[in-house]
Amino acid sequence: MTEPHRQRPLEGLRVIDLTRALAGPYATLLLAGLGAEVIKVEDPRGGDLARDNSPYVGRDGISVEKVHDDDLSVSHLTRARGKLGVSLNLKAPGATDVFLDLVRSADIVVENFTAGTADRLGIGYAAAKAANPRIIYCSLSGFGATAPEGGKAMDIIIQALSGAMYASGEADAPPVRIGIPIADMLAPVFSVIGILSALEQRHRTGVGQHIDVSMLGALTSFVAIENWSAMAAAGMQARTGLTVQRLSPFGVFECRDGFIALVAVHEKLAQGLFRAMKRPDFADDPRFATRDARVANAALLEANITAWSCGLSVVDAVAALEAEGVPVAPVRHPDEALLDRRVIERREAVPVAHPSYEADIDLRTAGVPIVFSDADTGFDDVLPIRIGEHNDRVLVDTLGYSPDRIDDLRARGVI
Template sequence: MSASKEQPLAGLRVIDLTRALAGPYATLLLAGLGAEVIKVEDPRHGDLARENSPYVGRDGVVVQKAHDDDVSISHLSRARGKWGVSLNFKKPGALDVFADLIRDADILVENFASGTADRLGIGYAAAKAINPRLIYCSLSGFGQGVDEGAKAMDVIVQALSGAMYASGGPGEPPVRMGIPIADMLAPVFGVIGILSALEQRHRTGEGQQVDVSMLGALTSFVGIENWRAMRLAGLPRRTGLTVHRLSPFGIFKCRDGHIAIVAAHDPLTIGLFKAMRADDMLADARYATRDARVANAILLEERITEWTSELSVAEAVAALEAEGVPVAPVRYPEDALADPRVVAREETMQIVHPRYETDAELRTVGVPIRFSDAQTGFADRLPVAIGEHNDAVYRDLLGYPPERIAALREAGAI
């Protein structure tokens, strides 16, 4: 992509009050799309993600932090491309600094527990009074004004959303998704809301609050399947590695691993049976139609598993691809992150410590959006230390004289 192409959100300024994952991922996406993101951290502790093991630094990847410039891989991934300043909202003078930060900003993102921002004096009402054009995005566990003060971590939201009983097999314990799906979905909806509010501001000139709940985001995804309808129809809702109502559809064991097969429609099913060299199944009324296959899903999947279990992953994939059946090996995450297709599109990116060489195979998230006439990517900056860019923002951007910065530092505000 031409380096001359502009980023879509170039010229927009974001004040980032977030921490942990949900909020920082939202602002990471905005940074990757070209917005200028100023990350605000408490000078005493900083973002919670700074303390997430493992770390990377002069000794490579380590479990325990050994040097001041060891950086949590979580923080390195989520703080890329952001300016970093420190500000303690509870100290004298801090709210004046907050006002100066947001006065000319376009977007603010926070993910405090509901009600916390208002108690700190930095909630939407206070921000709107300073900058009526500000898009103020609030990400919380349950939504603004709901269960104020309640903390909602990803596993809590997964439990409440029903997602844990959407996976796994009959009689098995609930299954926690291995990626923090609630923490990732809410910020994606947050960015959609922010961009929608910006478009509305083009027409009205006014900003507004965008309110996204983690529980609502994940539950809306769970709701794409009609669980009660399946129950009333007598269809099993938890079928483990396969989906009976789409059979044959799911994960099947091979000699040396597993493969995913999709053959729900008649032509694909015929291709599957041909790959299996199962002429008897081609003529079997139990498998002749989609509804018949659903009704006989257990028997059908047993036959498929008998076949795949005798083959290696490579052999099974080759046989199915030869018949035009959608199939893929089930890969480990680190292998998937290095797929040449996603690497070429920068949908995953190498982790780079700002001072030390890092393992080329260490990869993290990119921006999985391509544009025909714009580019994405992260500016070459990272707040390694808390308040790394205080001078660049408070002195150069806001125009504070040295004596004011010194007074704020002395008061513990920055």
């Protein structure tokens, strides 16, 4: 919970969350962390796909398989934080009426169905706009609402299609999947940028609009920041592996007990690296004396760096480079990275726990990595443990439904 005297930037806004899995739920998680009230809509016949993601946390701690009814997927526990949960079978007669009532009460809708699905269900932008012209409606899909070819898009599919997978790894090695779901995480960030931009425009115009973000477009836009065709024309290697030879020396180098990452691109940094290696003569060697020369002879230079670093522990290599002012860091396991006091103090990585049981390990997950001078971030103390956890709270308090109407919706399988 946030301090009572520091508001969050999006307080007072309401979001109807039709998303599931990761990309969409991460977008609405960011909005919740920035203060918006998020109402997460789940199908009563199973709910969000993330509910069935292993591992689980519960009364027996962490487990690969769900053992007890109140075991929670860690994925659901982290992605549904700060959200109110309602159940709604969008295919049932009468469900559209409930959805449109939610839209009338809201500022934002976010959905990540396959392109065209929301319209077929009668819950697309046209229907939402007719109910509430001020609504900002964000569609996050694999290929965009206007793509000639649709289909389901998973993170690994987008990594493959965007070229990101090919860009990672050594020249003669297979493609490398980026170890975090980068497409699933990047597209929702652009979605939130679009939503906040549309909110600002709505302040001027009084009307909302449709925002269309594709996972493929988001990740491809990042791949495109590199000059692939220019590098190919210059005979430079596109696949970088552990090092980036067009910036040499720049990359990851092996030590006796691990790896370090270093950057010594500019003259001052390169000379610091040479001193740390006890090879100050490299500064006068025509093969390494200038930035262009170092790039032209990158393979030889990197072999020399590796020969030096392999003889040292990570701690000693880092100390030697830091003493010469060379940017360097140990390559850490994610568990260690999440315990960095800098990210903990800034609440960029935060603890998370089952609401009823203590875990025997320190579970940490993503916070909101933005620090405001006069506002706060953080999540309301709500979580849809069960599907439809907050049905009565939302349908009665927000929409004004009577108990009889709610009973009727349940009896007809709408909620």
